[in-house]
Amino acid sequence: MSLHPAVAAVRLGVRRHLADVEPGSTVVVACSGGADSLALLAATVFEGEKAGWQVVGATVDHGLQPGSAEHAAHVVAQMATLGAGETLSARVQVDGGGLGPEAAARRARYAVLEQVAEHVGAAVILLGHTRDDQAETVLLGLTRGSGGRSIAGMRRAFDRYRRPLLDVSRDDTVTACQVQGIEFWEDPHNHDRGFTRVRVRRTVLPLLEQELGPGVATTLARTADQLRDDMDFLDDLAEADWVELRGADGSLPVDPLVGRPGPVRRRVLRLAALAAGAPSAELFHDHVLAMDSLLTDWHGQKWIDLPGHLRCARRAGRLLLLRHPEAESR
Numbered sequence: 001m002s003l004h005p006a007v008a009a010v011r012l013g014v015r016r017h018l019a020d021v022e023p024g025s026t027v028v029v030a031c032s033g034g035a036d037s038l039a040l041l042a043a044t045v046f047e048g049e050k051a052g053w054q055v056v057g058a059t060v061d062h063g064l065q066p067g068s069a070e071h072a073a074h075v076v077a078q079m080a081t082l083g084a085g086e087t088l089s090a091r092v093q094v095d096g097g098g099l100g101p102e103a104a105a106r107r108a109r110y111a112v113l114e115q116v117a118e119h120v121g122a123a124v125i126l127l128g129h130t131r132d133d134q135a136e137t138v139l140l141g142l143t144r145g146s147g148g149r150s151i152a153g154m155r156r157a158f159d160r161y162r163r164p165l166l167d168v169s170r171d172d173t174v175t176a177c178q179v180q181g182i183e184f185w186e187d188p189h190n191h192d193r194g195f196t197r198v199r200v201r202r203t204v205l206p207l208l209e210q211e212l213g214p215g216v217a218t219t220l221a222r223t224a225d226q227l228r229d230d231m232d233f234l235d236d237l238a239e240a241d242w243v244e245l246r247g248a249d250g251s252l253p254v255d256p257l258v259g260r261p262g263p264v265r266r267r268v269l270r271l272a273a274l275a276a277g278a279p280s281a282e283l284f285h286d287h288v289l290a291m292d293s294l295l296t297d298w299h300g301q302k303w304i305d306l307p308g309h310l311r312c313a314r315r316a317g318r319l320l321l322l323r324h325p326e327a328e329s330r
């Protein structure tokens with residue numbers, strides 16, 4: 001019997017994005033019990049047998065809904081049935097810490113996945129994000145208007161995480177599960193139109209596909225790939241400049257910075273503010289533009305305020321990043 005194209009697509013994603021993973025390595029697959037991550041686990045087990053990997057399935061119980069422990073136990077059983085060599089379930093305490101519930105759950109999940117990877121000595125942790133997740137991320141980023149990085153989408157790899165299914169559609173993961181007889185879970189949140197992402201998934205993207213032609217999700221995901229490459233290049237340039245120019249006190253010389261192209265210069269300023277202690281979640285593009293105005297539109301302004309009780313001031317040919325009390329005395 002010939003291999004179903006959807007199953008082939010998922011396996012190809014795993015083969016391609018884990019080509020450098022050595023025989024004998026341990027690979028953790030993070031499984032929510034949804035179609036994406038179960039299709040990913042099945043493909044990783046299949047490819048892992050050929051490549052000589054130990055495959056560990058891990059599921060995280062956020063404890064946010066009634067019955068979540070039973071759900072986690074069910075996912076563990078499924079992961080074992082699909083052939084994971086080892087299965088793990090971890091319950092986490094989701095503590096907001098100023099974050100929204102989704103972001104808090106995500107942070108707790110990543111922390112526990114890290115512990116799991118340490119525990120089993122894993123080379124990589126796999127996440128089941130698909131091309132459709134990527135397209136939604138790009139659209140959401142566009143509407144948020146927070147700059148190139150937010151429309152550059154998710155990375156295929158970061159730290160020890162990999163996303164092997166970013167070229168695979170959600171439909172293919174669902175079909176791959178169906179043809180392999182894998183029962184998957186439908187997260188009730190996926191139907192809750194209170195979430196912007198759900199409205200993008202269920203209304204905006206289908207409308208775009210209907211009005212502009214099929215393939216919009218693919219095009220958005222491809223655009224994100226190209227943009228991410230450019231962003232990474234500019235980030236690398238800026239990082240090298242920052243390392244070269246910064247003084248021991250974190251200050252920056254005005255003249256060489258003014259000569260740098262704007263996209264690099266503003267990245268250097270952002271790096272300097274972060275290094276001085278500005279919280280990244282609160283440091284917005286407007287703050288960086290205000291810092292930039294001390295370089296490109298300076299008419300004697302004393303300082304500009306930054307988050308994290310910081311001030312940026314221009315004195316004696318340098319940009320200084322100061323804590324508030326110091327700002328007064330220097």
Ligand SMILES: Nc1ncnc2c1ncn2[C@@H]1O[C@H](COP(=O)(O)OP(=O)(O)OP(=O)(O)O)[C@@H](O)[C@H]1O
Binds near residue numbers: 031
């Ligand atoms: N409860 C869970 N346990 C283990 N892995 C999970 C769990 N929930 C999600 N994942 C992993 O994360 C992937 C993405 O899931 P989902 O899109 O629901 O999360 P998200 O909050 O958007 O994640 P991210 O912050 O990584 O974008 C899943 O395919 C799976 O690999």
